[in-house]
Amino acid sequence: MSDTRRLRIAIQKSGRLSDDSIALLKAIGVKLQIRDRLLIAHSTNEPIDLLRVRDDDIPGLVMDGVADLGFIGENELEEKMLERQAANKPSDFITLRRLDYGGCRLSLAVPNELDYSDVNSLQGKKVATTYPYLLERFFKEKEPTTTIQVDSGLEVDRAVMPYRPLHAKQRQQPPRHLARRARAAPNQSSPPPIAHQPPCSLQPMRY
Numbered sequence: 001m002s003d004t005r006r007l008r009i010a011i012q013k014s015g016r017l018s019d020d021s022i023a024l025l026k027a028i029g030v031k032l033q034i035r036d037r038l039l040i041a042h043s044t045n046e047p048i049d050l051l052r053v054r055d056d057d058i059p060g061l062v063m064d065g066v067a068d069l070g071f072i073g074e075n076e077l078e079e080k081m082l083e084r085q086a087a088n089k090p091s092d093f094i095t096l097r098r099l100d101y102g103g104c105r106l107s108l109a110v111p112n113e114l115d116y117s118d119v120n121s122l123q124g125k126k127v128a129t130t131y132p133y134l135l136e137r138f139f140k141e142k143e144p145t146t147t148i149q150v151d152s153g154l155e156v157d158r159a160v161m162p163y164r165p166l167h168a169k170q171r172q173q174p175p176r177h178l179a180r181r182a183r184a185a186p187n188q189s190s191p192p193p194i195a196h197q198p199p200c201s202l203q204p205m206r207y
Contacts, residue, residue: 006047010067013039013052020101021071025050056080063090074104075131082133106131119143126150 009025012018025032030048034041041050051067059080061067077093084091108127110116119142126149129135135150 006049007069008049008051008067010051010053010058010061010070010072012055012058012071015055017055017071017073017102018052022050024099059093060084060089062093069096071099073102075106075134079131079134082137086133106134122148124148 011021022032022034029045030043031045032041032043032050034050034052039052041052043049051061053061055073056076056079058067058070058072059077062070062072063080063084081091081093108122110122115121119139127135129150132150139148
């Protein structure tokens, strides 16, 4: 733990999953004093501090040991894990529990005029994404010979760029995790293996 006297839990400051995470803590008896403008909320009945941060900051806070636990979506967790592995930064974590709220689906979408048959149809194309590492892993697993340009900084407006989702079966899977940093036992020189690390692959889809 970052502080042996208090447990630090990182959650998303705002967003569709923030309320459910706070409700879960309250349901198990944790009383919190939350003020909208403050990034830290303290429990009034337990030695717990709530770190209210951006969702993409949560994996790093847990992996670096700044937070002891984190509520995080599978998409953000695995993207940051791959990013930190590429940068040789700590990337170990342990998934303590998969929660029963939220849903995760990442999809590839193409313009209506593109003649698409499979991922090879994207050979040499530029793909805009906020998940460059997950996208790269998807193409390596799906079709290693396909070469694409990954642009993680391009904003695409659906209103001006018609598209159609690609084919594949939708996967309904709760992405919300309660995760903590993987720690070494007293006689170990490295952290224990990850207890559970489910894949979060891109899910092309046709409606």
